[in-house]
Amino acid sequence: MLENILYFIQQLLNGLTIGSTYALIAIGYTMVYGIIGMINFAHGEVYMIGTYVSFIVIAGLTVLGLENLPLIFMAALLVSMGVAAAYGFTIERVAYRPLRGQPRLLALISAIGMSIFLQNFVRISQGSRDIAMPSLVTGGWSFGDASSFEVSLSYMQVIIWVVTLITMAALTLFISRSKWGRACRACSQDLGMTNMLGINTNNIIALTFVVGAAMAAVAGLLVGMYYGVVNPYIGFIAGLKAFTAAVLGGIGSIPGAMLGGLLLGVTEAMTSAYFSSEYKDVVAFGLLITILLFRPSGLLGKPEVEKI
Amino acid sequence: MNKTLYPAIFAAIIMLVLTSLMLGVNLKTEGIALTLEGADQQTWLAIGAATLVVFFFQLFRAQITRAIKLPTLPSVDSVLPAGQQRDTLTRIGAGLVILAMFIWPFFGSRGAVDLATLTLIYVMLGLGLNIVVGLAGLLDLGYVAFYAVGAYTYALLSLYFDVSFWIALPLSGLLAAIFGFLLGFPVLRLRGDYLAIVTLGFGEIIRILLNNWTSLTGGPNGISRIPKPDLFGLEFTRRAKGEGNIPFHEYFGIAYDPSHKVIFLYLLAVILVLITVYVIHRLTRMPIGRAWEALREDDIACRSLGLNPTFIKLTAFTMGASFAGFAGCFFAARQGFISPESFVFIESAIILAIVVLGGMGSQLGIILAAVMLTVLPELAREFQEYRMLMFGLMMVFMMIWRPQGLVPMKRPHLELKQYD
Numbered sequence: 253m254l255e256n257i258l259y260f261i262q263q264l265l266n267g268l269t270i271g272s273t274y275a276l277i278a279i280g281y282t283m284v285y286g287i288i289g290m291i292n293f294a295h296g297e298v299y300m301i302g303t304y305v306s307f308i309v310i311a312g313l314t315v316l317g318l319e320n321l322p323l324i325f326m327a328a329l330l331v332s333m334g335v336a337a338a339y340g341f342t343i344e345r346v347a348y349r350p351l352r353g354q355p356r357l358l359a360l361i362s363a364i365g366m367s368i369f370l371q372n373f374v375r376i377s378q379g380s381r382d383i384a385m386p387s388l389v390t391g392g393w394s395f396g397d398a399s400s401f402e403v404s405l406s407y408m409q410v411i412i413w414v415v416t417l418i419t420m421a422a423l424t425l426f427i428s429r430s431k432w433g434r435a436c437r438a439c440s441q442d443l444g445m446t447n448m449l450g451i452n453t454n455n456i457i458a459l460t461f462v463v464g465a466a467m468a469a470v471a472g473l474l475v476g477m478y479y480g481v482v483n484p485y486i487g488f489i490a491g492l493k494a495f496t497a498a499v500l501g502g503i504g505s506i507p508g509a510m511l512g513g514l515l516l517g518v519t520e521a522m523t524s525a526y527f528s529s530e531y532k533d534v535v536a537f538g539l540l541i542t543i544l545l546f547r548p549s550g551l552l553g554k555p556e557v558e559k560i
Numbered sequence: 561m562n563k564t565l566y567p568a569i570f571a572a573i574i575m576l577v578l579t580s581l582m583l584g585v586n587l588k589t590e591g592i593a594l595t596l597e598g599a600d601q602q603t604w605l606a607i608g609a610a611t612l613v614v615f616f617f618q619l620f621r622a623q624i625t626r627a628i629k630l631p632t633l634p635s636v637d638s639v640l641p642a643g644q645q646r647d648t649l650t651r652i653g654a655g656l657v658i659l660a661m662f663i664w665p666f667f668g669s670r671g672a673v674d675l676a677t678l679t680l681i682y683v684m685l686g687l688g689l690n691i692v693v694g695l696a697g698l699l700d701l702g703y704v705a706f707y708a709v710g711a712y713t714y715a716l717l718s719l720y721f722d723v724s725f726w727i728a729l730p731l732s733g734l735l736a737a738i739f740g741f742l743l744g745f746p747v748l749r750l751r752g753d754y755l756a757i758v759t760l761g762f763g764e765i766i767r768i769l770l771n772n773w774t775s776l777t778g779g780p781n782g783i784s785r786i787p788k789p790d791l792f793g794l795e796f797t798r799r800a801k802g803e804g805n806i807p808f809h810e811y812f813g814i815a816y817d818p819s820h821k822v823i824f825l826y827l828l829a830v831i832l833v834l835i836t837v838y839v840i841h842r843l844t845r846m847p848i849g850r851a852w853e854a855l856r857e858d859d860i861a862c863r864s865l866g867l868n869p870t871f872i873k874l875t876a877f878t879m880g881a882s883f884a885g886f887a888g889c890f891f892a893a894r895q896g897f898i899s900p901e902s903f904v905f906i907e908s909a910i911i912l913a914i915v916v917l918g919g920m921g922s923q924l925g926i927i928l929a930a931v932m933l934t935v936l937p938e939l940a941r942e943f944q945e946y947r948m949l950m951f952g953l954m955m956v957f958m959m960i961w962r963p964q965g966l967v968p969m970k971r972p973h974l975e976l977k978q979y980d
Contacts, residue, residue: 291753305581311594312585331581338577350960357699358959360753361916364701365955368909372949377583385594488905492764495757530772537761544754545746 258401263525264518269409269478271517272416276471277494278501278509279423280340280464286440286504287460290356293363294343296491297370298336298465302472303482304378305332307385321388329415332473333466339370340465344458367487375484382483389477412474419470420510423463427506432459440504489533493520496540502553511551568618575614579607661830665823673819673826675938677894680829681887683930686914687836687923688883693912694920694969695844696876697856698748699756701908702763706736706881708770708903710888715783715898716776725789729889736885737878744877748870763908770900782899788821789828789893825894832890836883837923843879852876853921906948913951916958919965928967 277299284292306328313324347366351359392406427433438446439456447453475490476482493516501512516536523535543550584607586597598604617624665673685707692700710732717723717731747758770777777783843849851872855862863869892898910933918929937947958965 291757301582304587307587307594308581308585308596311587311596314593315595335577335581338574342574342578347956354963356753357693357697358963360699360756361912362956362959364909364912365952365957365959367952368906368948369952369956372946372952374582376945376949378587383587383594384589384592386592489764492757492761496761499754499757528772531768534765534768537765540761541747541758544750544758548750548754 254396255401258396258403259525262401262403263521265403265405265409267518267521268514269412269517270475270520271497271514272412273471273475273478273513274490274494274497274516275510275513276416276419276467276474277490278498278513279467279506280461281495281498282501282503282506282509283436283460283464285498287436287443288348288352288457290348290359291363291495292343292348292461292464293360293491294347294367294370295464295468296487296489296494297367297374298339298343298487299468299472299490299494300482300484300487301339301370301374302332302336302465302469303476303486304374304472305335305469306473306476307383307482310385310388324388328473329470332469336465336469336472337462340461340463340468341458343465344461348457348461349454367491371484371487378484380484382481385476385480385482387477387480408478412478415470415474419467423467423506426463432456436460493533493536496536499540499548499550500543502550504554505550505552508550508552515551564619564621568615571618572611572615575611576607579610583607658834662827665826670819670822673822675935677822677826677829679931679934680826680833681891681894682911682914682934683833683927684829684836684887684890685884685911686918686926686930687833687840688880688887689911690880690915690918690921690923690926691840691843691852691876691883692880693915694922694926695849695856696852696873698873698876699753700759700877700880701756701905701912702759702761702766703880703884703911704903704905704908705759705763705766706740706884707888707891707907708766708900709736709739709881710885711892711898711902712770712777712783712888713885714889714892715786718787719783725787725889725893729886732889733882733885736888737882740878740881741874744874744881748873748877760905760908763903763905767900767903770903778899780899780901782897782901784897786892786896786898788825788896791824829890829894832886836886837927840883840923848872848875909948910951913955916955917966919968921969922965922967925965925967925969929965 277295280295280298281292284290284295309328309331310324313327318324343363343366347362348359351362387408389406389408389411392404392409394402394404396402427436435446435451435456436459438449438451439453439460443453446456494513497512497516498509499512500516501508501510516539519539520532520536523529523532527535583603584599586599588595588597665676668676685703689700689703692698692703713732713735714723714725714728717728718725723731743759743762747755747762750758771780773779844853851862851867852875854865855867855869855872859869862872891902895902914929914933915926917933918925918927933951937944943950
């Protein structure tokens with residue numbers, strides 16, 4: 253009995269870990285959707301690029317002989333956020349802005365093109381094979397009875413939770429308190445009206461892409477350090493999962509993205525543990541289809557009223 | 561000057577940030593350690609050049625855009641004579657092209673015929689997806705799933721029940737259509753971009769199922785030794801496999817030549833494509849085809865005119881899926897081997913690129929685009945690596961420059977001017 257409970261707790265911990273990274277990526281989808289009502293298809297690739305950049309920074313600093321772990325971590329975090337933000341900005345500028353006001357299908361296709369382009373750009377520049385990084389943070393705690401089942405909680409998992417929490421708190425503060433955040437919220441309510449009131453909506457839209465991309469880079473660094481592997485194709489599935497998380501929580505709502513990410517992570521961990529790990533993606537996508545069918549507004553989203 | 565200088569500097573910095581780390585440094589594993597390797601001088605020169613180009617482009621943007629106008633393609637009307645005469649000309653032209661398609665393989669090389677067959681499969685897929693994306697305006701990113709259903713239908717039927725190609729062909733189309741119907745029924749109420757994601761997820765689900773249901777599909781190893789189609793019981797092998805069957809060359813008393821099989825497959829593909837073109841051409845002139853386009857243009861107006869949008873979308877989705885099923889069945893027969901590797905998302909993206917490049921809704925455009933996108937990479941093999949990169953770039957560029965495609969669909973229409 254105790255054994256089963258401990259096993260369950262272990263899965264819950266694993267699920268929360270991976271779920272918090274989904275939540276970070278989902279922020280990007282949900283913010284962009286909240287403002288321009290479109291899916292940022294290339295967002296998964298930004299996450300992948302964030303992982304690559306953080307690997308490059310970590311490897312570079314290690315080669316240079318730096319051994320202070322927190323310093324390396326902070327440097328990787330900042331640089332990958334910066335580079336990913338530049339990518340987010342460029343995606344908006346190249347694939348979305350010229351098509352604003354055109355039929356939605358066009359922007360969607362150009363974003364898919366962008367996503368294919370970025371994936372292959374990385375494949376050509378960094379090679380298509382897995383790149384592995386030895387884990388920087390090792391060790392952890394373990395609880396429970398060693399003879400039956402031991403719940404292990406690695407330091408890396410705790411780091412992921414803490415960093416996610418801090419990032420989310422900072423984002424919430426930014427959205428609710430800052431001038432830019434207020435402009436973002438105004439844009440998501442009425443883009444045209446906000447423009448009339450003297451706010452440069454183009455800049456605000458670019459800002460949401462940039463912030464979303466930076467969040468994806470944080471997730472990229474964390475997942476990269478957790479699993480220690482990266483290849484150019486991780487962005488596709490991760491993006492799809494994070495989108496599922498965003499829809500699950502209610503797309504357009506930031507707390508919804510957080511909740512959705514955690515729920516999806518836990519669902520996946522439970523599926524792998526009790527059913528089959530091969531089908532965990534099937535369950536995630538099945539979940540997506542089910543939510544869209546029965547509650548398209550998600551858990552925390554507001555139902556959309558179609559205007560004519 | 562300052563007005564353009566700062567954005568130019570900004571753009572140049574962005575360009576440098578985008579490229580310097582991702583292109584300028586390469587990750588490398590040495591043993592278990594991860595190290596870095598600077599790219600060669602050439603790459604760094606390219607990065608510098610790209611940054612300068614972006615800088616100067618932004619600096620003189622106004623002048624450049626004024627000086628260079630993107631070339632607009634000549635419209636088809638100005639080249640061809642008008643009206644009745646044009647119709648006859650088109651007919652004669654089409655007749656000649658079709659005749660040529662039937663004759664040339666007997667003189668072409670085997671490799672060329674094989675490539676042409678592959679191209680025709682993509683033509684068929686492009687035409688099928690065109691119904692969904694081009695005519696009905698529904699973005700389907702999981703189109704390859706129906707292709708997989710068609711291919712696996714034939715492969716599994718022939719493996720377990722020894723069903724011949726000719727019986728499996730309609731069954732493949734039917735089964736793919738049923739899958740399209742079952743998926744479409746619930747999801748077609750969704751808005752455009754949700755639909756795109758759901759179909760994408762569906763495509764992945766099908767692929768994962770095929771990959772993991774090892775007992776039925778052979779998993780990642782796929783299914784091999786799928787029999788080739790026969791011609792009224794005549795097989796294109798050296799010795800007949802089926803009982804009482806005669807090989808083609810024995811029946812006609814000619815020497816065995818493996819290129820007979822290649823040419824036969826090609827001709828079969830031509831016939832399938834011609835049927836597809838004809839059926840879709842007629843469909844667009846039927847009420848249902850008109851309804852697809854009407855729905856694409858204005859959802860709400862359609863509903864107010866008493867059309868049932870879900871039903872119309874569903875027909876488009878089902879029809880599109882069935883053509884993918886036919887194509888899949890033929891693909892399985894041609895390859896003789898299929899595995900889930902052939903049905904990844906990239907395939908869907910390539911088919912979508914064909915539709916986008918050709919011009920959504922335009923059949924001629926899609927045929928030309930399919931030929932371009934399959935033959936060009938074969939001709940320029942050294943650029944093979946950059947193929948997908950170019951596809952992606954092309955999709956972005958086409959949407960911005962010419963969203964109606966290279967050969968836009970022609971239809972007499974009135975356009976209302978929009979005043980913002």
